[in-house]
Amino acid sequence: MVEFDLRKNGARVWVDLPGRYEIGLQHEVRFVSQLLSYALRHSKSTPFMLLAVVVHAAAGLALTLLIGELVGAVAPTVEDGPSGGFLVLCGALIAVFALERALPLVTELTTRRIVHDLEPRTHRRIVDALLRPVLITHLETPAFRDTVQRARGVGSFGVRTGIEALGPLLSARLTASGSAVLVGVVFSWWAALAVLAATWLAEWHSARLLIAESDQWADQTEEQRRAAYILEAGMDQAAKEIRIFGLADWFSGKYHHVWRTSLLPLLRERRRAALLTFGVQGLHLLCLLGTVAMVGLATADGGLTVAEVTIAITALLRLSGSTDAHHAARLIRGVEAYKAMRTLQAEAGPATADVPGGDELPAIELHDVWFRYPGAEEDVLKGLNLEIRSGERLALVGVNGAGKSTLVKLIAGILQPTAGKIIVDGVDLADMSDEDLAGWQRRLAPVPQDFLRLPSPAIDNVVLASPHDERIAAETAAQSGADRAVARLSQGWNTTLHKSFDEGVDLSGGEWQRIALARALYALRSGASFLILDEPASALDVRAEADLVERYLELTSSATSLIISHRFSVVRPADRICVLQDGSIIEAGTHEDLMAMGGRYSVMFNQQADRYLQGAADA
Structure with a gap:
């Protein structure tokens, strides 16, 4: 056994x-x-x-x-x-x-x-x-x-x-x-x-x-x-x-x-x-x-x-x-x-597909959260404390392996902390019934790093299980910038997004990332209230990244949001930025506050800015 x-x-x-x-x-x-x-x-x-x-x-x-x-x-x-x-x-x-x-x-x-x-x-x-x-x-x-x-x-x-x-x-x-x-x-x-x-x-x-x-x-x-x-x-x-x-x-x-x-x-x-x-x-x-x-x-x-x-x-x-x-x-x-x-x-849990989400913008608190993956020797998160206020645009930065994506899984309730509490609107996720936890998950609109790429028509990749509304899909595609990719498809929204099918096509990494963002925005229009963007610009070029930064406030205006990115230009417009290092939050504040503090965020920001400036000078 x-x-x-x-x-x-x-x-x-x-x-x-x-x-x-x-x-x-x-x-x-x-x-x-x-x-x-x-x-x-x-x-x-x-x-x-x-x-x-x-x-x-x-x-x-x-x-x-x-x-x-x-x-x-x-x-x-x-x-x-x-x-x-x-x-x-x-x-x-x-x-x-x-x-x-x-x-x-x-x-x-x-x-x-x-x-x-x-x-x-x-x-x-x-x-x-x-x-x-x-x-x-x-x-x-x-x-x-x-x-x-x-x-x-x-x-x-x-x-x-x-x-x-x-x-x-x-x-x-x-x-x-x-x-x-x-x-x-x-x-x-x-x-x-x-x-x-x-x-x-x-x-x-x-x-x-x-x-x-x-x-x-x-x-x-x-x-x-x-x-x-x-x-x-x-x-x-x-x-x-x-x-x-x-x-x-x-x-x-x-x-x-x-x-x-x-x-x-x-x-x-x-x-x-x-x-x-x-x-x-x-x-x-x-x-x-x-x-x-x-x-x-x-x-x-x-x-x-x-x-x-x-x-x-x-x-x-x-x-x-x-x-x-x-x-x-x-x-x-x-x-x-x-x-x-x-x-x-x-041993499977209850069905979750038909559980509706809530309309309110959620508030989330993490108290002394620890987490270790099964079989691992070290904790990924170590006594982490964090508050995401209702309607707030929170950004999270940190080096690779700091635990940013793990934190997203914990907030989503698909992993449980080894110790500590994650509280959503005053209720500990560990105390929620399976049905309530599923309801919380329906309130999320995520764009994870390894987002889903269905070998199905483009419309299905945006709408998923939600009721199909091509007008809303077109609007969210325009918001995310995916409309240009859809416009060049031979059958438009009905084109299968995989080359192994007849008349199917493959999208570039950046185009797929825009489709995933359109999917999250469609979820917001369908009742979700917590937008999670995990490295949303990782496959975008400089111009597309600048466009995303410009649209950031518009995209997050109707939800509580969490954005994770290595690119500081993407997180800069956030209401508050937190620095995750060695499994815990070591700094928090606006971009201006953190730069004035002269701490870890300031060092990483200047290092990245210097690389951009050096690249521009070389060009």
């Missing part, structure tokens, strides 16, 4: 990461019941699949009996000529044979329909578990990410794998049990039980090997994520750098090394089990051959009729051939994905 925080207020989540899978008939019955219950609740085709499986198994047993009776009737028919009974047996055998051959197709088609019904629901539950919680603490942990990958299906063995295994596995179990009954009735119950036990032992061993391999494979989810990242980087975001810097061989070698590393435990497991596999399969074969020999001896002594010996031999062959370790292992893999999915879904 791996334990980590998922919810707020100290609640703990236990995520069950698979170690050794549960293998055996008693576990299999439970697994089949779990997946069947899931399928029966959400697909009307499940009863028809079960009916097809049962009828198919019954038809197989009937065919065994008919073959025995028909063979037993051959000699009398040769001597006396065909009788009506013989012809009826032939007709029945043909009909049952045709039915047995047709029913697997029915099982497959109904199973496909069940998968079709369940797949969207399964993926929706996984996505909801990722997106519904108001906090993002769970997304910061490798253990949770591994559980997500298991829920999706490691190596493509997801919930659908277990659903697809249900029909063949149930059919194999019914065939084995029915064939053992036939052998017991016509020959010997002890022989029937011995062959059944040997058959299930062979299957158990094979399934155990497959699951052991699955264990080894599942333990390498981190390596698989690394390999997938390298592959995706080579196809998309790093494609240009790979060619410019001649990194093709390095990337290829890195990918193969990571992939081979993830396969080594699997290969070792296969080598270790090879000798034991020969022994178990050999025991199964000896048991079957010994029973067939016993049937032969009983026949020679006159203890069995021709029909009975034919039924016994046919049933033994059906019984020994009913091993289905492949589908047994796939069932267990599917159940593990199902359990992981339920773990994710059960």
Whole structure:
């Protein structure tokens, strides 16, 4: 078990990461019941699949009996000529044979329909578990990410794998049990039980090997994520750098090394089990051959009729051939994905999309706030105190790694402080219900550094889940300067912003930043009241930056705002500027106050100004 925080207020989540899978008939019955219950609740085709499986198994047993009776009737028919009974047996055998051959197709088609019904629901539950919680603490942990990958299906063995295994596995179990009954009735119950036990032992061993391999494979989810990242980087975001810097061989070698590393435990497991596999399969074969020999001896002594010996031999062959370790292992893999999915879904927070925000301009206070990321050795924030007044334009400056973006996440309520309080309009975020916290998040209009870039039409990238109003979108685009980028798009607002789609285009970094700003302004027009700009000029050129500074007071006039930037020209118009260093606020005041103070802000401002002046002189 791996334990980590998922919810707020100290609640703990236990995520069950698979170690050794549960293998055996008693576990299999439970697994089949779990997946069947899931399928029966959400697909009307499940009863028809079960009916097809049962009828198919019954038809197989009937065919065994008919073959025995028909063979037993051959000699009398040769001597006396065909009788009506013989012809009826032939007709029945043909009909049952045709039915047995047709029913697997029915099982497959109904199973496909069940998968079709369940797949969207399964993926929706996984996505909801990722997106519904108001906090993002769970997304910061490798253990949770591994559980997500298991829920999706490691190596493509997801919930659908277990659903697809249900029909063949149930059919194999019914065939084995029915064939053992036939052998017991016509020959010997002890022989029937011995062959059944040997058959299930062979299957158990094979399934155990497959699951052991699955264990080894599942333990390498981190390596698989690394390999997938390298592959995706080579196809998309790093494609240009790979060619410019001649990194093709390095990337290829890195990918193969990571992939081979993830396969080594699997290969070792296969080598270790090879000798034991020969022994178990050999025991199964000896048991079957010994029973067939016993049937032969009983026949020679006159203890069995021709029909009975034919039924016994046919049933033994059906019984020994009913091993289905492949589908047994796939069932267990599917159940593990199902359990992981339920773990994710059960521990998710309440839905937040429909919670309205407030109309008032918020006031925020941070009292002695400390924060450390899980697994980190040092605190990012150390006893930070800060007040953002209602309607105030507050700016925050500091060196890289000072904790500015972390502070934004804490104010947004998606991370919780290790210690201290964050109070919004007189209420501690830690005391808010999930619904109230979601309501607070709806009041935010952020432009984070790593803002969302949807491969969707431009209008969707601005409006997101808010009601679409192209007039307001056009107005906010004009405010942010994104209107010029939209104007040159071939289909205007309906142009998809990703080059991998037909007639899609890519925007420059600065154009994307303006789209993100338009998105935040649209949120303000839709009810948000706290504007957060985290490095809003990082991708803008000098002229665009000057334009943003000029529009700053207009953009922030209807909200409480927090702006974070390395560029002092951007923060200069703010009502108050705070300097964050070593996890706490060391200076605060207007630009003029801080310059007169001659402290850290003044030093950084002059250093940056000198670089600008030097650049202008060089030009």
